[in-house]
Amino acid sequence: MATLTLDNVRKSFGATDVIHGVDIDVTDGEFIVIVGPSGCGKSTLLRMVAGLEGITSGEIRINDQRVNEAEPMERNIAMVFQNYALYPHMSVFDNMAYGLKIAKTPKDEIAARVASAAKLLQLEPYLQRKPRELSGGQRQRVAMGRAIVRKPAVFLFDEPLSNLDAKLRVQMRLEIKQLQRELGVTSLYVTHDQVEAMTLADRMIVMNAGVADQIGKPLEVYENPQTEFVAGFIGSPATNFMPAGSIGVSVGKTVGIRPEHIKLTDSPTRLQARVAYCEALGAETLVHLRLPNGQLITVRQGGHLPLPSEGTDLWLGWDDAAMMVFGEDGKRI
């Protein structure tokens, strides 16, 4: 049970700044997901918390104790790696017991803790197997088990699901969520997948080029993005951006409108566009239209509505409240 605080944390490799001052306050038992595109510094940030990367300036505190100088082993954390990082020459049991053996835990307690973790993760039949004899999902569970048995203060997850196939990913996502609820351990989870971020997080942090653009509950972030980057990154299909002047908005530079907030009509509303192509997904349909200036606009509508035929001219309409206006600096106005 622990809190985790990052206070103006910065990182540079030589002259290159990778993390430009990140502040995060994680309360006890909270599940925080850091999401961002490749190269935004999210993995580096996680590795700094783990103690695998040095901290250039700022402070990281676990339970209000400064850990900047502490070795990884002294920080009371456990980490699940993207490639699982299991010890290939050890059985599943030994993989999970490794940390406990090093900590000189009594043998019977090791056996008990591994047994309960194995039960929780349905790994009991595989305890004597080597990692290479397991499937991807099972390996993933062993990696989780290794983290659980040590009863750490903080769990760190570094894109743990990205090596799994789509179906397994959805299943493991649920399992991770349940497990974290059950154990109530403070967790920091890094991913580039916004669906994982939206579904897992108590609060999410959207990172962009070494800066935490926005921190908040997933739905808050979705409904109320604070920067143009967040509006474009969170949500699929992505937000439509148009120059403010082109749709008669006098302030700001760009206006973003989410695809589900645009309505297609035959009668004149705000803008006219020609249907380029449609993607009928069953429950919903994505209609891609081309504006007279050549820009593509995506509209999401219910699957029950009739499919507009390609090449027809339709009108795009939306409420004023749906418009997200961003200034020159990309910040919300």
Place this chain on the structure above:
Amino acid sequence: MEKRVIFKGWMLPALLLLPQIVITAIFFFYPAGQAIWQSMFVPDPFGLKTQFVGLGNFEYLLGDPYYRASFVTTAIFSSLVTVVSMGVALYLAILADRLIKGSGTYRTLLIWPYAVAPAVAGVLWMFMFNTRVGVVAWYLGLLGYDWNHVLNEAEAMGLVVVASSWGRISYNFLFFLAGLQAIPRSVIEAAAIDGAKFWTRFRTIVWPLLSPTTFFLLVVNVVYAFFETFGVIHTITAGGPQQATTILVYKVYSDGFVGQDLGSSAAQSVILLVLVGLLTVIQFKFIERRVHY
């Protein structure tokens, strides 16, 4: 998953195998057969005629104290060469693996000695330790140590071991470094988070994962110490003093070409052949079983 290719006739597979079979026949079976044949004869002192003695040469060798001493010498020599060259190489590889800046230069410099031929390396070391003009021998003299590998058996052994190991360190270093770098970074990091300090990590993670490389090098280095160190021994000590550095291979040469006893020399070759075969079988049977994970 096993992939099998099934040939329809026997001509193509035979043709594909032919080059290897020809090479093996000419360079292995033919000389080996000749050695076995020769091992059963004793030539007269002038080399004019030979006399069939059956297994007499072997009988004589096994009772010969010099030959038995050569076995012990070989065992000591090859164990020392293997341990020294692999130990130093592993140490250097661990250091190079941790290096971030200048690792390229460091690696290149470490690989150079491998390019030096054994005989040349032997001459190099011989000059450094030469009792009269050698730089190292002179410095040792200044320190009050009277270096004389021409007379001192232990010093002679030490010198040929060092000279034989020196070039070999580069070779082993390359393999160890590649082996170390093949261990995923994250596995080491996971162990660090699990609380393992450097030495524990090495003992419980790195060493076991490195064991296939270590085993390979063990086999290769023992074979090297047995056969390829001839040049070094020949240039530095010529088997002396008092046969203290006469390993089996050197004895094959000195008995056959210096002593002109081709029968005994051939018999020794046959024994060596059997010995290396046995050693390889033992290594694969008992050690290899433990190195796979």
